[in-house]
Amino acid sequence: xxxxxxxxxxxxxxxxxxxxxxxxxxxxxxxxxxxxxxxxxxxxxxxxxxxxxxxxxxxxxxxxxxxxxxxxxxxxxxxxxxxxxxxxxxxxxxxxxxxxxxxxxxxxxxxxxxxxxxxxxxxxxxxxxxxxxxxxxxxxxxxxxxxxxxxxxxxxxxxxxxxxxxxxxxxxxxxxxxxxxxxxxxxxxxxx
Numbered sequence: 325x326x327x328x329x330x331x332x333x334x335x336x337x338x339x340x341x342x343x344x345x346x347x348x349x350x351x352x353x354x355x356x357x358x359x360x361x362x363x364x365x366x367x368x369x370x371x372x373x374x375x376x377x378x379x380x381x382x383x384x385x386x387x388x389x390x391x392x393x394x395x396x397x398x399x400x401x402x403x404x405x406x407x408x409x410x411x412x413x414x415x416x417x418x419x420x421x422x423x424x425x426x427x428x429x430x431x432x433x434x435x436x437x438x439x440x441x442x443x444x445x446x447x448x449x450x451x452x453x454x455x456x457x458x459x460x461x462x463x464x465x466x467x468x469x470x471x472x473x474x475x476x477x478x479x480x481x482x483x484x485x486x487x488x489x490x491x492x493x494x495x496x497x498x499x500x501x502x503x504x505x506x507x508x509x510x511x512x513x514x515x516x
Contacts, residue, residue, distance in 0.1 A: 349402065349481060350402070350403065350406060353399040353400070353402050353403050353478070353481070354399075354403065356395055356396075356399040357395070357396050357399040357400055357403070360392040360393075360395040360396045360399070361392075361396055363388075363392050364389055364392045364393065364396070367382065367385055367388060367389060367392075368385075368389070370382060371385045383463065383464070384461070384463040384464040386463075387461045387463055387464050387466070388464070391466075391471055394471060394475055395471075395474070395475075398474075398475040398478035398479060399478055401440065401478060401479060401481075401482040402478065402481040402482045402484075402485045405436060405440070405482050405485045405486050405489070406485045406489070408489065426493070426497070429493055430490060430493055430494065433486050433487075433489050433490040433493060434486075434490060436486040437483050437486035437487050437490065440479055440482045440483045440486060441479075441483045443479060444476055444479030444480055444482075444483060447472060447475055447476045447479060448473075448476040451469050451472035451473045451475075451476055452469075454467075454468045454469040454472055455467075455469035455473075
């Protein structure tokens with residue numbers, strides 16, 4: 325049984341990727357990040373043109389850009405977690421073999437889930453405070469709490485993805501990092 329989490333790429337017989345399987349949540353996060361990135365580029369372009377050529381700045385452009393930047397960052401967290409492409413020092417991991425490598429990967433995934441959960445909790449508390457105090461943006465007068473609640477949900481998705489990776493690491497000995505999984509599988513079979 326091929327798990328959608330354990331194998332992002334279905335590998336063809338010649339070793340090349342035959343297809344890419346993405347969950348609906350991953351597709352949604354990609355769409356959110358792409359739309360917001362394009363929106364930031366378009367807003368910056370329009371703002372610069374309107375400010376310098378027509379002497380008319382776009383009202384609230386910095387507020388809109390800050391909200392879109394938040395969506396880009398928080399929508400990317402589950403994507404980076406799923407692809408196992410966090411900033412990492414691989415020099416230490418390259419020295420590990422067999423069970424030590426397995427333990428290191430499990431520790432990293434558990435630490436990722438705990439860290440994202442911890443940050444998500446405090447982001448949720450911030451959203452609650454913004455909601456209770458009815459805090460709105462300075463210029464456009466937009467309530468800030470709904471945006472922060474969405475960021476909290478995206479962090480929760482990141483926690484879920486990290487725990488899902490940890491589950492598949494424990495169950496199948498793989499975590500979705502193809503290069504690392506091949507190395508670990510080779511080391512585990514050579515030590516057994």
